[in-house]
Amino acid sequence: xxxxxxxxxxxxxxxxxxxxxxxxxxxxxxxxxxxxxxxxxxxxxxxxxxxxxxxxxxxxxxxxxxxxxxxxxxxxxxxxxxxxxxxxxxxxxxxxxxxxxxxxxxxxxxxxxxxxxxxxxxxxxxxxxxxx
Amino acid sequence: xxxxxxxxxxxxxxxxxxxxxxxxxxxxxxxxxxxxxxxxxxxxxxxxxxxxxxxxxxxxxxxxxxxxxxxxxxxxxxxxxxxxxxxxxxxxxxxxxxxxxxxxxxxxxxxxxxxxxxxxxxxxxxxxxxxxx
Numbered sequence: 001x002x003x004x005x006x007x008x009x010x011x012x013x014x015x016x017x018x019x020x021x022x023x024x025x026x027x028x029x030x031x032x033x034x035x036x037x038x039x040x041x042x043x044x045x046x047x048x049x050x051x052x053x054x055x056x057x058x059x060x061x062x063x064x065x066x067x068x069x070x071x072x073x074x075x076x077x078x079x080x081x082x083x084x085x086x087x088x089x090x091x092x093x094x095x096x097x098x099x100x101x102x103x104x105x106x107x108x109x110x111x112x113x114x115x116x117x118x119x120x121x122x123x124x125x126x127x128x129x130x131x132x
Numbered sequence: 133x134x135x136x137x138x139x140x141x142x143x144x145x146x147x148x149x150x151x152x153x154x155x156x157x158x159x160x161x162x163x164x165x166x167x168x169x170x171x172x173x174x175x176x177x178x179x180x181x182x183x184x185x186x187x188x189x190x191x192x193x194x195x196x197x198x199x200x201x202x203x204x205x206x207x208x209x210x211x212x213x214x215x216x217x218x219x220x221x222x223x224x225x226x227x228x229x230x231x232x233x234x235x236x237x238x239x240x241x242x243x244x245x246x247x248x249x250x251x252x253x254x255x256x257x258x259x260x261x262x263x264x265x
Contacts, residue, residue, distance in 0.1 A: 022225025022248065023234070071143065071225075071250055073258075094143035095226035103144065104262035117258055119143050119205055119250020120225060126246040130234050 011037035015054045017068055019091040022120045023129040027111055029057065030070060032089060033110045042077045042084045045112055047105035049098055053091045069121040095117075134169045136186035137197055138206060140222045144261050150204065151197045152186060152220040154178070159214040166218070177209060177217050179227055179236035179245070185222065192244060208247030209237055211231050216247070
C-alpha cells in the first residue's frame with residue numbers, strides 16, 4: 001500500500017498575486033500558495049501569464065482572502081486511478097484579453113485534463129468598491 | 133419567479149440569448165429558500181440599467197432562449213439580513229453596465245447590502261472556448 005499523501009510531503013511557495021477585482025478600478029494583493037513539489041507530480045500550473053502577476057512584494061504584506069473569493073480555474077488531472085485538483089486564480093478582469101488567454105494557457109498544461117471556471121464571489125463590502 | 137430575457141455575456145466573452153430569473157430568497161424559517169416574484173413586485177427593486185436592457189417575454193417567447201450549461205452569475209440585493217433579491221446578471225465584470233448595475237443598486241430604497249456570485253463554466257464549455265480562441 002502506498003504511503004498516503006499529506007500536506008507535509010508537499011512543498012509550497014507563497015507568492016503575492018496582483019489581482020484586479022470585477023469592480024473597476026479596484027485591485028488587491030492576494031497571498032497565494034503554489035504547490036511546487038508533490039509526490040503526485042501534479043504541481044500548481046504556473047504559466048507565463050500567471051507568473052507575470054507575481055509581485056516581488058513580501059507575501060506577508062498581501063491580504064488574506066476574507067471578504068471575497070477570487071475568480072479561478074479548478075484543474076483536474078488524473079494520477080493512476082485518482083483525480084487530483086489544483087487551483088489557479090485568474091487575476092485579469094473578464095474584459096481583459098489576458099483573462100481568456102490565461103485560462104487557455106492553464107488548460108494547455110500537459111498534465112491538466114480539464115478545468116472548470118468559477119467567477120468572482122463578493123459577499124460583503126461591495127458598496128465600498130463601487131466608484132460610479 | 134419573474135423571467136426576463138436578453139443577451140448574457142459570460143466572463144469568457146461568449147454571448148448567449150438567455151432567460152434571467154429574478155427571485156426573492158428568504159431565511160425566515162432557517163435556510164434561504166426561493167420565493168416567486170412578479171414583474172410588478174420587481175420593478176422598484178431593479179436597477180434601471182437592467183430594466184432597459186432586458187425584455188419581459190411572453191410565455192411563448194420563453195422558449196426562444198436556449199438552455200445553457202453555464203450557471204449564470206447572480207447579483208444579490210439584500211433587503212434585510214435574512215432576505216435578498218436574486219438577479220441573474222447579464223453584464224460581465226469590468227464592463228460599464230456591470231458598474232452601472234451595482235452603482236444604481238446601492239442607491240435603491242430598501243437595499244442595504246449587495247453581493248455577487250460569479251458564474252460557473254463547466255469543463256466542456258471551457259475546452260470549447262480554447263478551441264475557438
